Amino acid sequence: MIEVENLSKVYGSTPAIQNxxxxxxxxxxxxxxxxxxAGKTTTMRILAGYLPATxxxxxxxxxxxxxxxxxxxxRIGYLPENPPLYPEMTVExxxxxxxxxxxxxxxxxxxxxxxxxxxxxxxxxxxVLIRKLSKGYKQRVGIAQAIxxxxxxxxxxxxxxxxxxxxxxxxxxxxxxxxGSHTVILSTHILPEVSMTCSRVxxxxxxxxxxxxxxxxxxxxxxxxxGYELEVEGDVTAAQNRLQSIAGVRLxxxxxxxxxxxxxxxxxxxxxxxxEIGREIAAVLVAADLGLYEMRRNQVSLEDVFLxxxxxxxxxxxxxxAVS
Amino acid sequence: MMPSIVSNIIxxxxxxxxxxxxxxxxxxxxxxxxxxxxxxxxxxxxxxEGIIAQAALRDAQGQQIGxxxxxxxxxYEFLKIFLQIMGSLSLFVLPILSMSLYAEERKRGTLELLxxxxxxxxxxxxxxxxxxxTFFTTMVLPLLGxxxxxxSASSPPIRPEVPLLGHAGLILLAASVLSLGMFISSLxxxxxxxxxxxxxxxxxxxxxxxxxxSLTGFWLPVGEALRHLSLLKHYNNLVGGNLDTSGLAxxxxxxxxxxxxxxxxxxxxxxxxx
Numbered sequence: 001m002i003e004v005e006n007l008s009k010v011y012g013s014t015p016a017i018q019n020x021x022x023x024x025x026x027x028x029x030x031x032x033x034x035x036x037x038a039g040k041t042t043t044m045r046i047l048a049g050y051l052p053a054t055x056x057x058x059x060x061x062x063x064x065x066x067x068x069x070x071x072x073x074x075r076i077g078y079l080p081e082n083p084p085l086y087p088e089m090t091v092e093x094x095x096x097x098x099x100x101x102x103x104x105x106x107x108x109x110x111x112x113x114x115x116x117x118x119x120x121x122x123x124x125x126x127x128v129l130i131r132k133l134s135k136g137y138k139q140r141v142g143i144a145q146a147i148x149x150x151x152x153x154x155x156x157x158x159x160x161x162x163x164x165x166x167x168x169x170x171x172x173x174x175x176x177x178x179x180g181s182h183t184v185i186l187s188t189h190i191l192p193e194v195s196m197t198c199s200r201v202x203x204x205x206x207x208x209x210x211x212x213x214x215x216x217x218x219x220x221x222x223x224x225x226x227g228y229e230l231e232v233e234g235d236v237t238a239a240q241n242r243l244q245s246i247a248g249v250r251l252x253x254x255x256x257x258x259x260x261x262x263x264x265x266x267x268x269x270x271x272x273x274x275x276e277i278g279r280e281i282a283a284v285l286v287a288a289d290l291g292l293y294e295m296r297r298n299q300v301s302l303e304d305v306f307l308x309x310x311x312x313x314x315x316x317x318x319x320x321x322a323v324s
Numbered sequence: 325m326m327p328s329i330v331s332n333i334i335x336x337x338x339x340x341x342x343x344x345x346x347x348x349x350x351x352x353x354x355x356x357x358x359x360x361x362x363x364x365x366x367x368x369x370x371x372x373e374g375i376i377a378q379a380a381l382r383d384a385q386g387q388q389i390g391x392x393x394x395x396x397x398x399x400y401e402f403l404k405i406f407l408q409i410m411g412s413l414s415l416f417v418l419p420i421l422s423m424s425l426y427a428e429e430r431k432r433g434t435l436e437l438l439x440x441x442x443x444x445x446x447x448x449x450x451x452x453x454x455x456x457x458t459f460f461t462t463m464v465l466p467l468l469g470x471x472x473x474x475x476s477a478s479s480p481p482i483r484p485e486v487p488l489l490g491h492a493g494l495i496l497l498a499a500s501v502l503s504l505g506m507f508i509s510s511l512x513x514x515x516x517x518x519x520x521x522x523x524x525x526x527x528x529x530x531x532x533x534x535x536x537x538s539l540t541g542f543w544l545p546v547g548e549a550l551r552h553l554s555l556l557k558h559y560n561n562l563v564g565g566n567l568d569t570s571g572l573a574x575x576x577x578x579x580x581x582x583x584x585x586x587x588x589x590x591x592x593x594x595x596x597x598x
Binding site for chain 1: 328331332334335336338339342343346347432433434435436437438439440441442443444
């Protein structure tokens with residue numbers, strides 16, 4: 001549905017994005033994740049046909065966003081970074097206006113506007129002037145504006161910015177409900193947003209795609225890097241050797257710690273992908289008559305991957321997940 | 325295709341009108357315009373140097389020398405002077421009306437909505453021009469009221485084509501300036517800058533006739549050509565009751581040029597592969 005190939009955009013001499021490629025299948029929700037300034041908004045604007053790319057192509061529903069802009073614009077709903085609203089209009093009036101310029105037929109307009117207001121939960125403010133709305137309502141009017149004409153492809157740039165936690169959950173549910181009948185691409189710098197709403201994720205950093213994968217694959221790859229942190233009393237080298245001997249242990253390292261009591265050490269034990277080593281660790285340590293004071297599972301989260309991918313200096317034990 | 329373009333133009337037109345009637349600035353501009361127009365109206369008609377005073381003076385002079393001077397066509401002269409002044413006044417007001425047509429959309433980010441909707445730049449520009457022109461026409465309407473009251477007292481009654489042509493000229497003049505002002509507004513996201521630039525352009529078009537008449541000798545043909553571009557010259561022709569088609573063509577060209585440049589400048593934002 002959305003195909004992006006080697007897209008690059010250069011502002012003057014600074015590249016905003018370089019060789020960005022990804023595809024979004026029909027009915028999918030793709031999360032476009034990256035730190036601020038990574039090139040998310042630039043990519044979104046190119047997809048919406050608002051900015052021309054310097055090189056590369058982007059197609060939506062088979063139409064090139066640059067060559068067949070009008071055809072593309074008929075098929076997309078777009079929420080820019082700042083919701084495009086006319087403060088002097090009422091919510092209802094604004095959505096009627098948008099429906100009209102998006103080509104919704106007169107007889108369908110009322111129904112579509114009501115549906116969009118219902119889905120975004122803004123019916124109670126339908127006759128209120130937009131300039132009197134709170135930021136959260138404005139953001140939701142912005143989302144309503146992107147879905148009022150029921151477009152097959154929806155581009156949302158930071159859809160949950162400025163919302164309170166309850167509204168965030170509502171908007172996430174709304175986005176999830178769009179899956180299947182709509183193809184959605186949403187950008188965000190908030191990780192839980194991706195894990196909660198998206199089926200696929202593309203991580204972008206400094207204008208380049210670091211990873212694209214389904215969320216399950218990404219998490220599975222990362223789960224390989226999970227392990228335990230242990231606080232052990234006794235002979236440090238003996239403990240290390242014992243731990244090393246367990247099948248499924250990939251790495252044992254001693255973590256520096258200054259505030260531990262005498263004769264204790266902190267270990268990090270990383271498991272091989274798929275291996276579950278918790279039981280063995282406890283058994284081995286008890287059998288060796290070593291004291292186990294703390295044992296904590298250390299699940300690598302999406303945050304860790306994100307930080308790994310978007311921080312320039314990798315620490316020695318970091319393993320970048322394979323790009324697929 | 326055609327009905328959707330018309331529907332798009334109507335959508336933009338209605339949005340613009342709504343914007344003007346909700347804008348305090350528009351009311352202030354209209355109020356000041358009415359106030360100044362009213363002062364001129366009274367001064368030209370009834371003031372100590374006004375038309376009625378002059379006509380009386382002329383009659384008195386005629387009686388003194390014993391030979392009656394040809395009488396002054398008071399309603400015609402009055403309307404001519406009044407509309408000429410309204411034309412000049414409009415040149416100050418129109419840049420304020422056109423300044424935010426696009427600059428405000430750029431600043432608010434709503435241009436991003438228009439530019440990503442299936443609507444052509446031409447439709448947007450046409451809708452906007454019609455909207456602002458409608459607002460200006462609304463500003464002119466009350467003047468018609470006072471004129472009707474003053475002219476109804478004239479005997480013999482004024483030929484109807486004179487006020488008709490004059491006011492049509494005022495609207496055409498406004499449409500030309502607004503169309504060029506709209507283009508300037510599409511170049512920047514600062515309304516104030518757009519207003520000043522438009523005002524500068526209007527001044528240039530105003531003094532074009534002066535520049536033209538100062539050119540002599542070798543430059544005479546250039547002067548003739550420049551004179552033809554002067555908005556006020558063609559406006560004054562219409563106000564004088566002379567319908568010249570070349571004047572209409574000049575107004576139409578300015579209006580078209582403004583629309584064309586606006587559409588191009590918005591397109592350039594989207595299509596330049598820098």
